[in-house]
Amino acid sequence: MKVGVFGNEGVGKSTLFRALGGGQEESSGSSRGQGVCTIKVPDDRLHRLAAIFRAKKVIPISITFVEIDPGDTALLPPDTLTRIKGVDILTVVLRGFSDDFHPAPQGGLDPVKEFRQIESELVVSDYLVAQKRIERMTKEARRDAEWTVLHKAVDTLEKEIPLRQFPVSAEENRVIAGFRFASQIPLLLVLNVAEGDLSAEGYPELGEAAFSRGIPLIRLSARIEEEISLLSPEDQAVFLEEMGIRRPAREQLLRGAFEAMDFICFMTMNDEEVRAWTVRRGTVALHAAGKIHSDMEKGFIRAEVIPCEDFLRCGSMAKAKTEGVLRLEGKEYVVQDGDIMQIRFNL
Ligand SMILES: Nc1nc2c(ncn2[C@@H]2O[C@H](COP(=O)(O)OP(=O)(O)OP(=O)(O)O)[C@@H](O)[C@H]2O)c(=O)[nH]1
Ligand SMILES: [Mg+2]
Structure with missing residues (x-):
């Protein structure tokens, strides 16, 4: 499973990425927009099964996070869009912090606006793809199943509704799967708040926007998470407790990704290996x-x-x-x- 980490410039993507890597896992690249980090989903049950079976190997589920930066002049230039279309889930990081070095933009911080803007760009890019395809098909006088589904998709996109919320049957979905429409990719929202705002329930409108769309929302402070990730496991537990953080960022993101995809896991085992697999619920x-x-x-x-x-x-x-x-x-x-x-x- 591949999870993209995207967001506007300076929202804390690279900081969050370094927190996810935490030095121990396979991670690489901290230069702009190049981070890749593979995390094995910890599952104590697998080790207990392996002990009973004396299995030699345990293969947990692994999730790869990739950092995706916006373009310098546009939010979604073609190469950014291509990278977005390559992920199973898109994590959108929104800015909820400001300090002396990173003052709030004019009009104040507005994560809901940031989210709407990204969503709307995804919708527009899908609209253009679908519309162009329909024009071609019309010229060729093609009126098949694809033509019908694309029309339905365009009707949805015109109302500024992402295809994620477009009720398609499995068969219709198969017909348009090749387009990899960006607004169809499940989302996960991360609100990156200031260190002092972790316990505050700021930005309730963002919570409502996420809830009404069925999108999981995680609040964290990327900077604190980065600091925590550098500590020893024992110190991490103490620090998390002191800060009132129930789960560290990587755990929250893994859970969020499962929730966004509506994934469950099943297991197989023999005396060679105990292995976890994911499937849609x-x-x-x-x-x-x-x-x-x-x-x-x-x-x-x-x-x-x-x-x-x-x-x-x-x-x-x-x-x-x-x-x-x-x-x-x-x-x-x-x-x-x-x-x-x-x-x-x-x-
Ligand atoms: N106060 C505070 N600053 C943060 C937090 N997270 C990130 N920052 C700071 O914000 C700046 C931008 O963070 P990055 O992680 O580089 O953001 P980015 O999204 O990767 O930025 P680009 O790669 O330029 O798009 C850095 O100076 C961070 O130290 C936070 O939780 N609190
Ligand atoms: Mg960065």
Whole structure:
């Protein structure tokens, strides 16, 4: 999963990025807009499973964050737009701090306005793409499914509504997926507040705007997070508590990303490895199997499912069987967060 970190100039993207990297993970590049940082999602359950199975390897979910800067003269020049279209989730950092070195702009800080402006640029760029395509198709007298969906999309965009809020069926979505419309990418908002404003509930309008669109909103101070990330784990815990910060930035961003994508995780295990996988909530066993290997989807027979917590309580496969927590499920079974899945297949 790839998460973009975008926002206006000087909102604290690079500072947040350094906080995410914290020195320990694979991270690179702190020059303008070049940061890439891969974080393994910590999941204690995987290690407990590995201990029971004496598995050699644990493979957690990993999420890659990429820093995306706006252009020098335009917010969304073509190369920035291309980078945005390459991510699964777009984190938009908004400015909620000012100090002597970074005075507030004229008219004061306005994160809601910043957010609206970015959203509106994404909408306009999609509108231009869709409109141009419709013109071509009209010339060629093409009136197929794509033409119909694009018209619906243009109607939505004209009302300044992002395609994220455009109710398309899975089939319609497939027809237009190739365009990678920018306003269709799930968003995650980060309000970067001043050190002293962490506990204050400032900018309630931003909270309302995010809530009404179903977009997760995180408040943090990138500068404090950067300082914290440089401390030892023990000191980090003390500092977080002192500052009244419940979860450090990286944890908040990981959770936010899962929420924005509506992702859940399931697990597979054998004596070689215990591994976590992500799927959209509502995914059926057949498609989850395809995520592991296309052969498993093609030759799917059934899934053996045990909720992870039940398995850990039992402590062994034999006990899980006698306690009846292992279930046999078919293709249409909707995978639940924390399911351990064993796919039976035949080619
Ligand atoms: N007071 C305060 N200053 C911050 C905070 N976060 C970032 N800054 C400062 O704001 C300035 C800009 O931060 P950056 O992280 O470089 O912002 P950016 O979004 O990467 O900026 P560009 O790459 O120029 O677009 C730096 O001087 C930071 O130290 C914060 O939480 N509080
Ligand atoms: Mg920067």
